[in-house]
Amino acid sequence: MTLTGNATAVSASEREGTPAPKLRRMRPNRYTAAPLILISANVVLFALFFVWPAVIGFGYSFTDYTGVGDPQFVGAKNYLDLVGDPSFYSALLRTLEFTLMVVPLSYVVSLLIANFMVSKYAKGKPVARIIFFLPWLVSPIITGVVWRWLFGENFGLVNFVIESLGGKPVPWQSNANLSLLVVVFAATWAGMAFSMLLFIAAIKNVPTSYYEAAALDGAGPARLFFSITLPNIAPTSFIVILLTTIGTMKEYALFVSLNNGGPGTDNNLLVQYIYQTGFQRGQIGYASAASFVLMIILMAVALIQLAVNRKAASR
């Protein structure tokens, strides 16, 4: 009974709105005080530190505010300029390319390593634990200099090794795609620990009895992973993918320290575009408009992922 309890817990709370499940809904909707109290602190904080500044920012997006003096209302001019700017679209495309590379790589690597860290067959876990955690602590500026040292076009270690083996130095920074690849590796390296820790907590949460039962059935390690681990950590998988996607689409500091959006502006992602055309030119209004468009894009991505997750959970 408890085994199926897992599945229904997810589906009941997520499958709202479709006609058939309404009949099957298990709890009448009579609890309002308790949830309200539970979320009260975050509601207040949300209103004060997100809604209030966001409303101010949203207001700016309809003005030509430059940070100094009084903002003048310009209607939807900022938004229209944004929609008509080709470099906005190339930044958007680059951001999507980057995200599509980082998210799967990061998911697979962190899940794999989390499995190792939980497995009783791996030796040397205490040291490995520190090694995997440290990159996440390092600030973007240091990550930049470390990866530039490795993949620097002029004096990088990788090119040094390639040259001593007789090859030609690879243009890690002058070639836009290679430069993006370096950032993909650096981003995965730096962000892995976050996902890994979430997965470790989730995997530890799966009752060992499930594994033992399946092992008695004769299931090997791969089968155990795909049939038991993966379904049971589904909610965590979902949030890892969601948070990694959103975080990756907002990536900025790592690009600045690794290739400054370069070569040229080939690797400008959306947030760097917002900085360059908005804040750095004192065009606060334009920057705010672009930020809200970014938020709409991210919200769309999140809602798509929520919908996909709901469909997968109800299967």
Added chain:
Amino acid sequence: MTLTKSQTGTSRLRRVLAMAATVSAAALVLAGCSSSGNSSASETKKLTLWLSSSAAQQAGYDQLATQYKKKTGVSIKIVNIPYSGYTTKLRDAAQANALPDIASVPSLDPIWTNKLIDLSSIVKTTSNHINENFIAKTSDGRVLAIPSDVTASGLFINKSLFDQAGVSYPTSPSKTWTWSDFIKAADKVRQATGAKYDLTYDASPSRLRAMVYEMGGKYVHADSSGKFSTDAKTQKAVQYFVSLNNDTIMPKSVWTSGADPSALFQSGQVVAYWSGVWQVASFADTITKFDWASVPTPADPVQASDVNSGGLVVGFKNNSSEATAAKKFLSWMYEPAQYKKLTEVNGYLPVESGLNPEYPFKSAAAQDAFKLYNEELPLYAPISGYFNQAQTKWVLGGKSLTTDPSVTELGKAINGQETVTAALKNIVDGYNQQVGK
């Protein structure tokens, strides 16, 4: 099992909640404690001074503060703010009415220029010998900022490589070389010694301005109506610069993707480095593997460089007694006796003339470098100080060049994304948009 778990859970939870409650109470108390800031007393005994510099360059101000305290009993609290957040912090402090009394700022900001103290009396004091070329005055003759020091763009060479290749270089600004002579010499050195590049160049519009001025151009200049444009000599110079970024003479990655030109030079694999006087103090410590030297800037045919203020010293009018005390301190600081010490300890090029500072550097290269810069400064054409003056004028008119689009646009040009003409047009447009009329 669940029962025992919940029992220990409850007591633990109670502890956590109690801790959270006390801790939030403490936090709120801290919040309450904040508002009692530095309100004025009838006679001000405490001033705050903000700056953004390395620990080494803060030393000069620390010394002055100790001396001043002994002399007058007024203590100066020096706060070192990281550069990357300094401008934003000043802006926010202005909005929160929490500006310091004195600050050394990288540039003026229209948001708080109306809070500045008039420092013209310090400039007018002839015994200070302040070089008025670096002072920008408001339309009614007030002086809102005095540079703490002067910085100039300049050329460094890897002396060991030059000596190894047997190539000579000028040592006196009166007999300096042209850009093509310099590149030819650097090429020879590179080929003879197997170095990787002739030159690395700071990715900064100020350094580029130096080259353009030396070739007779005016870079992005405003005409009398306040509209910006470039001239033919500027276009030729910028075209020349972009052509040098070909991964043989200069590496593209510096201007296109933010590679560190200073690190490249310090690796010993680059023949020369175009940066400025602020590198001298750090090179004195960090370059140990080869000999370096400062050489005269090329004149092609104009002898010029980009001369700027290292920091602008301002005073804020927080209230009348603090403003008076701040002005008193600044007047004392700019007296030649004190200012000379400041320039010596911090390794500054002085904004006052006739000081002859004796720098404490142990490195002969550093001493020679400073001597060279001090020799060159009076020889430079007046265009060298144009941008410094212009910047202040823009701010006084309520505008500021928040970011110069030069590096981004020229990075695109070097990367082949656009032509130099298009890049220059975008730069001019960026200027007109931010500070044009």
Added chain:
Amino acid sequence: MSTSADMRTKAVLPNEAARPASRKRRMAPGELGRHLSTTTLLWVFAIGFAFPLLWFILSSFKPAGDLFSYPLTLLPKQWTLTGYATAWQSFNFAQYFGNTIVVACVTTVLTVAASCATGYALAKYSNRWLKVFFVCILATTMLPTEVMLAPSFLVVRDLGLYNSLAGIIVPSILTATGVLMFRAFFLTVPDDLVEAARIDGARELSIFFRIMVPLSRPIMVTLAIFSFQWRWNDYIWPLLVLNDPNKFTLQIGIESIVGAQNINWSVLLGASVISMIPLVLIYLVFQKYVMNANINAGLKD
């Protein structure tokens, strides 16, 4: 799936008692192979991850002149602590450490508490406005910080939190990541547990405090690790909110090493290593807890 369920009820009792004892003594054939392959694969990854780190840490022991010398070296030719010594003296490390610890601890406790409560509410209750609030919480991750910086500053100033540690603590309590983590966890806790407690006559909030909170301890610990790191590495916000240098936090001090024109790398590396040490210690202590926890969320009895 149903077969294993049946097997579970049969298999659990006899074998579970026997297993712990035998697991350690006998290694089944093929297990040695599993040890080897898993360990090897793990260490392939570990070495890949460690290599850039190694350069970072070893470089902090190099004298400034050697950092970018060519040919590149991994090991320092001369080991020196000058980077660290200069870093320690560059600013008031000890005081900034203290401030940062206060901020990090207070924020972490409050964040964990708020996120736990909100995550539980979102997972176990099905009101429509809860779903709206969930989307609102997600929305907080979608505006880039720079946009929010100036307006948030105005809010903090108007609330009277300028120049106080509370101005850093309070805005940081709400975190979508924390809420999502707890929501995901509580979704895996069977509803039947809640139902059983309700049938027993327990009130909603006491179900939360007495049953749910203790269950979620590993998530609390994991979020604590995250929250500590976030507050530890916070830079621009504390810089803007704090005016009095006695209240400055660690990253402000470290960032001041990055100069306007050039960066003193050996000092920066030294300072970064020093600032990472407390985080590593906290991580080691907390991770032990997560790794040793035998959770099995509320499935037994």
